[in-house]
Amino acid sequence: MDIAEILELANNLIFSKTGKHLDRLQKTVLKGTIQGQTYSEIAKDNGFSESHVKNVGHELWNLLSSVLGEKVTKANFKSIFKNIRSKNFSQIDSKGCQNNPTINNINIFTDKHRSSSSPQNPQKTPTQPHIDLGDAPEIFSFYDRTTELATLVNWIICDRTRLIALLGISGIGKTTLSLRLIEQIKTNFDYIIYRSLRFSPTLNATLTNLLQIFPHEADIPQNIETQISQLLNYLRQHRCLIIFDDLQMLFASGQLAGQYQTGYEDYQLFFKLIAEVNHNSCLLLNSWEKPREIAKLEKANNYVRTFVLGSLGLAAKEILKERKLSDEETWETLIDIYQGNPLWLELTASAIEEIFAGSVSDFLQCDAPILDESLQAQLDQQFQRLTQQEIAVITQLAKESQPVVLPDILKIGELSVSDLVNVMRSLGRRLLIEGKEEGKTTFFSLNSVIKEYVKTRYMR
Ligand SMILES: Nc1ncnc2c1ncn2[C@@H]1O[C@H](COP(=O)(O)OP(=O)(O)O)[C@@H](O)[C@H]1O
Ligand SMILES: [Mg+2]
Incomplete structure (x- = not known):
């Protein structure tokens, strides 16, 4: 296993946890560790202070420990990674799917490590798929996202995941990535359907629209229950990939994240059935906010996963x-x-x-x-959805120059502990705050763009 492979594996693991790729210094520390260097040698060779290199190292081992569920240290890092590689490479089956391709739900290898005899599209369906992209935007340029695509392909094709939430702040590339994903896996499906929910269609309207796509002899039923059971039948008979984009438009403004607007609650039941009923298809949900039921389903069900899309x-x-x-x-x-x-x-x-x-x-x-005016307008759309309490807390966070712990926010604000916990969870579901675990403590902060936006809008 060469250095590049170890770095790629570490990168994939860290990315899955933080949504960020390894930075240059993190790579330098890993490289030095693989080559048997001490922190002081790494620091000297690369012009950093020893204490800085040590801190970066400790943070890396902590992150890797929490992803892998076992203690990773500078001393055992190399042997743990060698072990992971040999275990997983021996488990690639004839379809190109690793029997155990993930560690704690994380895909650890990208496409180039699949054997050339194992096709990218293992369960190829014999016919051309029926593709209905509705009003999906055309993609003109697409860069990278190799790791992200590999993970999604693996989840959908190899693990047969039924329900995936693809989450990310507006503009991060969810729509673009999901359309690119279609290109990569279309030959595995009989039907591929993309629908944006930007105009907040009711479940009844969405299901009527979907059912029309499949060949049908009788009229489309009006009753939601029959519509759902008919669609589930189609999802069993055919392998379908359905993408619902802009799911956040079903959620209520001015309430904590992920709460359905009145009249839209039946989507929850629909998603639950997609996760729980046996079928061969996959529903991909793109959203700015994590739907509440997904977290619950994810815990109870192997066929539900969340992917948080981060930096390009x-x-x-x-x-x-x-x-x-x-x-x-x-x-x-x-x-x-x-x-x-x-x-x-x-x-x-x-x-x-x-x-x-x-x-x-x-x-x-x-x-x-x-923050250019159009960038502010982009963020306005997201912030218009926040509750007054969320705005109060995020304004508080914007004043801090260092990451803070929950008791610090509690001291200054006027919220009860329960309210504060709910607000922090909601801001997390909206991906507007960052929480970093250090030992048993979580430190919260805002990224520089969100901080500047909050200062501009609420503090000047
Ligand atoms: N991988 C990528 N390569 C090139 N451009 C990208 C990529 N991902 C996103 N973009 C561009 O960024 C913008 C926002 O992407 P989009 O997919 O609409 O984000 P989201 O759906 O998360 O709001 C679009 O103009 C898109 O072309
Ligand atoms: Mg989008």
């Missing part, structure tokens, strides 16, 4: 290249500040083009992050 990483440089921005040596900083969010970067790139003649370096001289 360095592949976002391609977006900046397309815009012909200059000062490439500073692009990584720009990508970090804007959380690798492709939409935020596209909108910011337009501002850099217009006001800074395309110079990223000049832009960064100003007090970044600067």
Whole structure:
């Protein structure tokens, strides 16, 4: 097992936990550890202080320990990883699916490690699929997301996952990724259907629309119960991939995250049945907010999973290249500040083009992050949904320069402990706050863009 393989494996594991790829220093620490270097040698070779390298190392071992469910240390890291690799590579079956392809639900290897004799689409259906993408946007450019695609393909094709929530803040690339996913796995399905729920259709309207796609002799039933059972029949008879995009539009504004609007609660039952009834199909739900029932179903059922989509990483440089921005040596900083969010970067790139003649370096001289008006408007849509209590807490978090623990927020605010816990969970379900576990304590913070937005909107 070479260094690149170990790094990729570690990257996939860390990514699954944090939504972030390994950064340069983390890779340096891992590389040094594999080569048997001490922290002090790693620090010296790379121009860092020993204590900084040690901290980065400790944080990495903690993260890896929590993903793997066993204690990882600098001393045992190499042998644990060798073990994982040899176990999992011997378990790749003739269909290209590993019998145990995941560790704690995390896909640990990307496509290039599948054997060439094992096709990407193992359960190929004989016919061309019926593809109905409705009003899906056309994709003009697509960069990277190799790890994310590999995980989703694995869950859908190999693990036969029935219900997947693909979560992420607006603009992170959920729609784009799910449409790209279709390209990769379409030959495994009889039907592929994409529907955006942006106009908040009732379940009745959604099911009537779906049922029309399948060949039917009689009229489409009006009754929800019969509609659901008919659709489940189709999902058993045919292998279908159905994507519901913009699921958040079914949730109520001004209430804690993931609560259905009045008249939309029956979607919960529908999703529960999709998870629990035996069939061969998959429903992918794209959303800004985690539906509450998914967490419950996930615990009880192996066929339900959640994928949180994070930064596009360095592949976002391609977006900046397309815009012909200059000062490439500073692009990584720009990508970090804007959380690798492709939409935020596209909108910011337009501002850099217009006001800074395309110079990223000049832009960064100003007090970044600067939030372009259209980026603010994007975030407005998400923040309009928050409760007053959520706004109070997130404003409190925006004032902090360091990550804080729950008791610190409680001291300053006026909420009861129960209210605060509910608000923090809701902000977490909206992916607006970041929680980092250190030992037995969770430290909460806001990323730089959200912090700047909150300051602009609620504190000035
Ligand atoms: N992997 C990618 N490569 C290139 N552009 C991307 C990628 N992912 C997203 N984008 C671009 O970012 C913008 C937002 O993506 P989108 O899929 O609409 O995000 P979301 O559905 O999460 O709100 C779009 O303009 C899209 O073209
Ligand atoms: Mg979208």
